[in-house]
Amino acid sequence: MTKPRALILRAPGTNCDRETAHAFERAGAESVRVTLRRLAAEPGLLDDCRIVCIPGGFSYGDDIASGRIFAVELRVRLGDMLERFRDRSGLILGICNGFQVLMQTGLLLPPGPDGRPQATLAANTSGRFVDRWVQLRVADGRCAFLQGISRLELPVAHGEGRFATDSPETCRRLESAGHLVLRYAADATGTSTNPNGAEADVAGACDATGRVFGLMPHPERFVDATQHPSWARRRWSEGLDPAADGAGLAIFASAVAAAR
Amino acid sequence: KVETHNHPSAIEPYGGAATGLGGVIRDVLGTGLAAKPVANLDVFCVGEVDATADDLPPGVIHPRRLLDGVVAGVRDYGNRMGIPTIAGAVAFDPGYVGNPLVFCGCVGIMPRGSQTAKISAGDLVVVAGGRTGRDGIHGATFSSIELSSESESESGGAVQIGHAIHEKVLLEFVLAAAREGLFSAITDCGAGGLSSAVGEMASELGAEVDLATVPLKYDGLSATEVWISEAQERMVLAVPPAAWERLRAIAGDEGVEATAIGRFTGDGRLQLKWGGETAGELDCHFLHDGRPKLSRSSRWRPAAATTASSPATRRAIDLATTLPALMALPDIASKEWIIRQYDHEVQGASAVKPILGPGEGPADGSIVRGVLGRPRGIVLGVGLRHRLGRVDPYQMAAGGIVEAMANVIAAGADPDRIALLDNFCWGECRSDEGMGGLVEACLACRDMALAFDAPFVSGKDSLNNVFTWTDAAGRQRELSIPPTLLATAMGQIDDVRRSVTSDFKRAGNGLYLVGLSRDALAGSQIERLLVGGRGFDGGRVPEVDAAACRGVFRAVARAQAEGLVAACHDLSDGGLLAAVAEMAIGGMLGGAIDLARVPLEMTGDAAGVLDRDAIAAFTETSGRFLCEVPQASWNAFERIMAGVPHARIGGVEAGDAVSITTSAGDTARIPIATLADAWRSLSRSFSI
Numbered sequence: 047m048t049k050p051r052a053l054i055l056r057a058p059g060t061n062c063d064r065e066t067a068h069a070f071e072r073a074g075a076e077s078v079r080v081t082l083r084r085l086a087a088e089p090g091l092l093d094d095c096r097i098v099c100i101p102g103g104f105s106y107g108d109d110i111a112s113g114r115i116f117a118v119e120l121r122v123r124l125g126d127m128l129e130r131f132r133d134r135s136g137l138i139l140g141i142c143n144g145f146q147v148l149m150q151t152g153l154l155l156p157p158g159p160d161g162r163p164q165a166t167l168a169a170n171t172s173g174r175f176v177d178r179w180v181q182l183r184v185a186d187g188r189c190a191f192l193q194g195i196s197r198l199e200l201p202v203a204h205g206e207g208r209f210a211t212d213s214p215e216t217c218r219r220l221e222s223a224g225h226l227v228l229r230y231a232a233d234a235t236g237t238s239t240n241p242n243g244a245e246a247d248v249a250g251a252c253d254a255t256g257r258v259f260g261l262m263p264h265p266e267r268f269v270d271a272t273q274h275p276s277w278a279r280r281r282w283s284e285g286l287d288p289a290a291d292g293a294g295l296a297i298f299a300s301a302v303a304a305a306r
Numbered sequence: 307k308v309e310t311h312n313h314p315s316a317i318e319p320y321g322g323a324a325t326g327l328g329g330v331i332r333d334v335l336g337t338g339l340a341a342k343p344v345a346n347l348d349v350f351c352v353g354e355v356d357a358t359a360d361d362l363p364p365g366v367i368h369p370r371r372l373l374d375g376v377v378a379g380v381r382d383y384g385n386r387m388g389i390p391t392i393a394g395a396v397a398f399d400p401g402y403v404g405n406p407l408v409f410c411g412c413v414g415i416m417p418r419g420s421q422t423a424k425i426s427a428g429d430l431v432v433v434a435g436g437r438t439g440r441d442g443i444h445g446a447t448f449s450s451i452e453l454s455s456e457s458e459s460e461s462g463g464a465v466q467i468g469h470a471i472h473e474k475v476l477l478e479f480v481l482a483a484a485r486e487g488l489f490s491a492i493t494d495c496g497a498g499g500l501s502s503a504v505g506e507m508a509s510e511l512g513a514e515v516d517l518a519t520v521p522l523k524y525d526g527l528s529a530t531e532v533w534i535s536e537a538q539e540r541m542v543l544a545v546p547p548a549a550w551e552r553l554r555a556i557a558g559d560e561g562v563e564a565t566a567i568g569r570f571t572g573d574g575r576l577q578l579k580w581g582g583e584t585a586g587e588l589d590c591h592f593l594h595d596g597r598p599k600l601s602r603s604s605r606w607r608p609a610a611a612t613t614a615s616s617p618a619t620r621r622a623i624d625l626a627t628t629l630p631a632l633m634a635l636p637d638i639a640s641k642e643w644i645i646r647q648y649d650h651e652v653q654g655a656s657a658v659k660p661i662l663g664p665g666e667g668p669a670d671g672s673i674v675r676g677v678l679g680r681p682r683g684i685v686l687g688v689g690l691r692h693r694l695g696r697v698d699p700y701q702m703a704a705g706g707i708v709e710a711m712a713n714v715i716a717a718g719a720d721p722d723r724i725a726l727l728d729n730f731c732w733g734e735c736r737s738d739e740g741m742g743g744l745v746e747a748c749l750a751c752r753d754m755a756l757a758f759d760a761p762f763v764s765g766k767d768s769l770n771n772v773f774t775w776t777d778a779a780g781r782q783r784e785l786s787i788p789p790t791l792l793a794t795a796m797g798q799i800d801d802v803r804r805s806v807t808s809d810f811k812r813a814g815n816g817l818y819l820v821g822l823s824r825d826a827l828a829g830s831q832i833e834r835l836l837v838g839g840r841g842f843d844g845g846r847v848p849e850v851d852a853a854a855c856r857g858v859f860r861a862v863a864r865a866q867a868e869g870l871v872a873a874c875h876d877l878s879d880g881g882l883l884a885a886v887a888e889m890a891i892g893g894m895l896g897g898a899i900d901l902a903r904v905p906l907e908m909t910g911d912a913a914g915v916l917d918r919d920a921i922a923a924f925t926e927t928s929g930r931f932l933c934e935v936p937q938a939s940w941n942a943f944e945r946i947m948a949g950v951p952h953a954r955i956g957g958v959e960a961g962d963a964v965s966i967t968t969s970a971g972d973t974a975r976i977p978i979a980t981l982a983d984a985w986r987s988l989s990r991s992f993s994i
Contacts, residue, residue: 058475058561061388065654068678081559102652104386107471172993175381175647203385203649267651272802275662279893282811282872282936288803 050305052077052097055085057116059143062102062266066141069266070097072291073298075305082116086123096305097137098128100144102203102264112167112206113146120151128153137190137301138258142204145250145260154253154260155225158216165211165220165251167262171243175205179275180239180263181231182249188256189227190304191297197231198293199274200263202241202249207262209248217246225251228261257304265294307333308347308411308727308794310768315408316453319367319375323348324383325468327410328538331387332494334414335477336541338421340484340492341414343477344653345674347393348380348410349688349792351731353403355636355988363775363785365455366404374992376408381647386470387477391648392660392672393686398636399693401788404773405453407731409792413684415676420484423491427511427572429544431504433495434557434564435476439523441467442499442536455775472539479560480541488549488556495540501533503542504568508576509594515568516579529585533578544570606742609697623920625966625974628835629883630984632924635831638880639988640668657683657802658717663809665982667892670876671717671797673805683805685797687713689878693829695788697847699743702829703728703750703791704850708928710795711758711859712876716931718805718866719797721859726755727794728765733786735769743789744769751791757852758859763796806866808875810893813960815872816940817897819882821858821930822951823906824848825921831880832916832924842915848927855929857950862931865946873934881924885932886964887981896959896978902969903955919968934958 052070054077056063067077075097085091092098105116120128132138132153140148146167148154158164170176179201184192211217220226228250230240240247242262250261271277271290280286311326327346334343353369354361362368367375373396384391389412483489493503504515517532527535543564545553550566557564571577576593578586589596632638645660650672658673671687689709694702707726715721728751734740755762771787799805826848827833833842865871873893875885882904890897904922916924935943940954959965964981967973 059386059471061386061474061652062654065652065678068654072679083561084559103388104471104474107386107469109471175385175649177646177649177651201651203651264651267654267656269654272657272805273651273654275659275666276664276809278658278805278807278873279663279809279811 049074049076050096050302051075051094052099053092053095054079054099054101055082056080056101057082057105057119059105059107060101060103062141062264066099066101066266069269069295069298070099072269073295074302075298082119082123089127092127092131095136097139097301098131099139099141100147102142102144105143105147108143108206113143113150116147117150120147132255132258135257137305139191139301140260141266142262142264145262146206148258148260153258154251155220158212164216165209167206168208168210169206170208170241176241177201177203178241180241180249181233182263183229183231184227185229186224186227188224189252189259190257191259191301192227193300193303195296195300198296200265200294201267202263204262207244208242209244211245221246227252265297268292268294269298307764308409308729308792309333309766310729310731311408311410312405312731312768312771313453315376316406319372320379321467323376323379323408323410325538326408327380327383328468328470328473329496330410330412331389331473332496332541334412335480336492336494337414338416339423339489340420340480341416342481343389343412343414344655344676345413345684345686346384346389346391346411347686347688347794348391349395349690350376351397351399351402351407351692351790353400353406354398357403361400361403363404363455363773363783365775366773369403372406377644377647380410383468383470385649387474388652390650390652390656390674392650392656392674393688394641395688395690396641396644397690397692399788401785404785405771405787407787407790409729411794413686413796425491425507425511425544425570426546427570429490429546429570430550430566431513431515431568431570432543432545432564432566433500433520434479434541434543434562436469436472436537436539437521437523437563438527438532438535438537438540440527440531440535443531443534452770452772452774454773468538475560475562476539476541479557479562482556482560483553486552488553489543489545491544493542495542497536499533499535499537500542505576505593507542507544508570509590511570511572512574512576512590513568513570514577514579516581517585518579518581519565519567521563521565529578529580602741603738604741604745605738606746623916625923626976629887629976630980632831632835632880632884633887633981634984634987635835636988638831638884640986641989642666642986643989643992654678658805658807662807663892665809665891665894667809667888669717670808671714671719673717673799673802675802681801681803683799683802685714685717685719685799687795689713689793689795690790691829692788692790693834694847695790697828699789700746700750701847701849702789703747704754705848705928706791706793707751707754708850708855709876709878710793711760712878712929712931714795714797715859715863716806716808716874716876718799720799721863722759723798724758724760725763725796726760728762729792730767731771731787731790732769733771733789747789747791754852758856804867806871806874808873808889808892810889810895810897810958811872811934812936813895813958815934815936815958816954817899817956817958818933818935818943818947818952819904819930819955820862820933820947820950820952822854822927823904823922823925823930824927825906825908825925826927827915827921827925830924830926846909850928858929858931861947861950862933865933865943868942870935870939870943871933872936875932877930877932878926881926882932883923883966887985889932890964890978891982891985894978896961896963896965897956898959898965899956900967903953905951905953923966
């Protein structure tokens with residue numbers, strides 16, 4: 047079987063591109079890291095790609111708003127290149143800052159009746175950047191990146207990841223339309239692991255096709271068992287094989303399977 | 307490389323810490339033909355967080371606000387750079403109130419064969435990255451003078467202004483150019499700016515530079531200002547003319563400005579132009595070797611035995627109340643509020659995290675893989691024995707070095723392949739006595755390096771950390787920091803899947819204490835808790851026995867390599883019981899310890915102050931480990947330990963408490979929740 051190709055799109059301040067490329071490769075894809083400027087100059091680089099990923103980081107320092115400038119650059123420099131890519135059954139993934147970028151582009155969630163964005167990713171309720179592990183559940187089965195996954199554990203690392211909509215009705219509408227596919231869940235003691243105060247515990251969302259997906263947690267940081275904070279405990283008390291895959295790899299594997 | 311950025315951080319904590327980290331990252335990036343940064347560390351020494359206004363001299367920032375500021379600076383710069391901050395420490399002492407210490411470190415890796423740079427005559431002098439402005443003029447000079455209550459108004463302009471994204475694109479540009487071999491040498495612009503970077507690179511060949519071609523943030527700079535500005539996020543590269551065009555193309559792709567400002571000449575002269583005019587000219591040999599060497603004398607007289615007041619009678623300690631109080635001491639307490647603000651997992655190479663286990667306990671050394679998908683790992687740990695600094699600088703330094711090594715060995719590093727770094731921060735060095743303490747610490751570094759066959763690969767000093775002011779009565783006052791040596795150990799592990807973490811793993815496993823405990827308690831946390839750090843009567847300084855430590859290090863490493871050790875924690879601040887508490891918190895499992903079984907050598911000095919059990923529980927003798935070993939491996943473990951002091955002093959238990967049995971047979975049962983609550987109290991006080 048040929049390997050689908052994933053294009054990892056980066057801009058100044060992108061910083062999770064190498065490990066994201068590694069994750070796609072571990073899941074059976076080829077990957078190529080390309081700057082936004084390079085892709086704008088050579089749009090043909092996208093032709094033989096099946097997946098585009100905007101990885102985590104602080105694009106342009108997030109100086110105006112998280113992902114805002116990257117999103118504007120995408121629109122200005124690439125025009126509707128990504129829409130056309132999606133329409134010819136390409137897959138688009140945004141992780142952390144990439145999720146913020148996708149939200150800002152409007153590729154992910156349709157605008158509301160007034161033409162304005164219906165949802166955004168706001169500052170964490172703590173007001174602080176936080177790096178910690180969270181429990182997740184898949185709330186809707188349509189997303190091409192979540193096939194065969196019902197629950198998983200991943201790390202988050204962000205200061206602006208609180209999913210927020212303009213009204214409870216909007217949230218319900220997005221939910222019933224099947225957009226809000228990934229949610230923070232409770233841990234073994236029943237305590238919520240929602241790290242940022244997200245509305246409806248939303249950790250990730252996808253578009254109407256299920257082929258454009260964004261999430262705040264970092265699946266590329268759990269593609270190997272030893273990346274988990276308790277892997278040594280599980281090794282000594284549960285017989286975990288430290289050479290095993292991490293749970294986050296399933297997201298990349300799901301994308302690779304869908305891209306074939 | 308570990309750098310200090312103390313003086314700027316004292317005036318402007320956020321910017322000082324951020325540019326401190328930015329600077330050390332550039333140091334690593336500018337090594338050889340460029341190294342890729344893979345991990346950061348940060349260590350702060352500040353005044354007591356509960357200091358009142360009366361405790362603070364005029365013109366200083368309260369330690370709590372200062373700590374918030376430096377943490378935010380490291381967070382915002384390190385996180386934006388995409389380099390995980392994986393190790394660190396915070397030390398609290400009233401002596402740091404006027405001169406806080408901010409250490410920033412960075413580890414990089416590079417391809418084999420790219421260590422050595424070789425510039426040819428005719429290569430271009432290229433400055434890449436940020437533009438040059440007036441910020442940071444005389445930053446290096448400012449870093450070397452004493453601080454005073456007027457420093458903020460007098461020297462504010464010496465503080466550099468950082469911008470992480472400029473450095474991030476610069477990093478990507480340099481790594482991409484290095485992959486294609488487009489430059490013959492690279493140096494970062496740090497202290498001294500272009501004068502230092504170009505001057506160093508031209509030391510043999512000489513160079514001609516037109517300062518008027520350096521891109522500026524704004525007009526109006528003089529040639530001198532351009533030459534010495536410490537504006538951030540700049541690197542200087544030596545570029546063969548044939549590679550210049552390709553290098554510029556990469557710079558364009560990454561959004562970096564790269565400008566040729568001159569060339570290396572081969573005539574051994576440093577010529578500075580300003581347009582058509584000559585702005586300066588010096589012989590490179592004179593510039594680098596022409597200055598006379600400073601000669602200083604030093605004298606060291608060991609401190610007399612402490613005579614401060616303390617309880618006259620030997621005291622027995624109530625363990626059930628003492629241990630939680632100890633866990634809440636700022637030096638021991640959890641730094642989770644800091645660690646979680648740092649992205650410690652970016653780059654995806656994390657294998658042992660600073661917070662780990664089901665109960666989120668503390669790690670000793672942290673581990674990252676060098677290359678994704680490969681098993682080999684880099685182990686990072688630090689050691690700081692600042693409480694001994696005023697008493698015995700030699701043992702302060704030696705103890706810190708051994709602690710740093712013990713941290714990485716506990717996590718599984720090979721004890722015979724550890725590289726060390728030393729960062730000296732000293733107070734007053736004008737007097738022979740001030741110099742004498744510094745010499746003592748240097749001797750300790752030499753002795754430890756030789757005893758452990760561990761090379762010092764880098765280091766830095768920051769002297770004159772003295773704060774002066776005039777008090778309300780008009781008297782001239784002066785506050786020196788405690789002599790402080792930060793030791794950093796960088797270890798290697800062949801396979802990160804064999805690393806060992808500190809959290810308890812399974813009820814029924816045995817707990818072995820490896821290494822001999824001694825009754826020297828000076829500088830210990832129990833001393834601080836009981837007599838406020840004034841020192842026990844006749845308190846003896848703990849002395850490092852390097853030969854014994856090396857035996858323990860090797861034995862523990864061998865037991866780990868043979869897969870016998872389920873958990874391992876080095877004993878440092880707070881001694882044995884603090885280690886047990888931390889392992890229980892991390893593993894959410896109980897433990898039982900019998901203090902009578904601790905191998906303890908009593909000289910009698912401390913026996914007048916504490917009873918035997920309390921000494922066994924809390925002494926901080928260097929080079930000891932608590933190892934969790936499954937029963938099936940006890941025999942094999944004991945065979946390996948045959949040559950070093952060791953004893954099975956208890957075991958891991960199901961349940962939610964730590965039980966400590968005294969020689970009299972009494973057992974104190976302390977709930978893990980109580981210990982965790984105390985341990986996290988400082989962190990909670992910093993949360994919003």
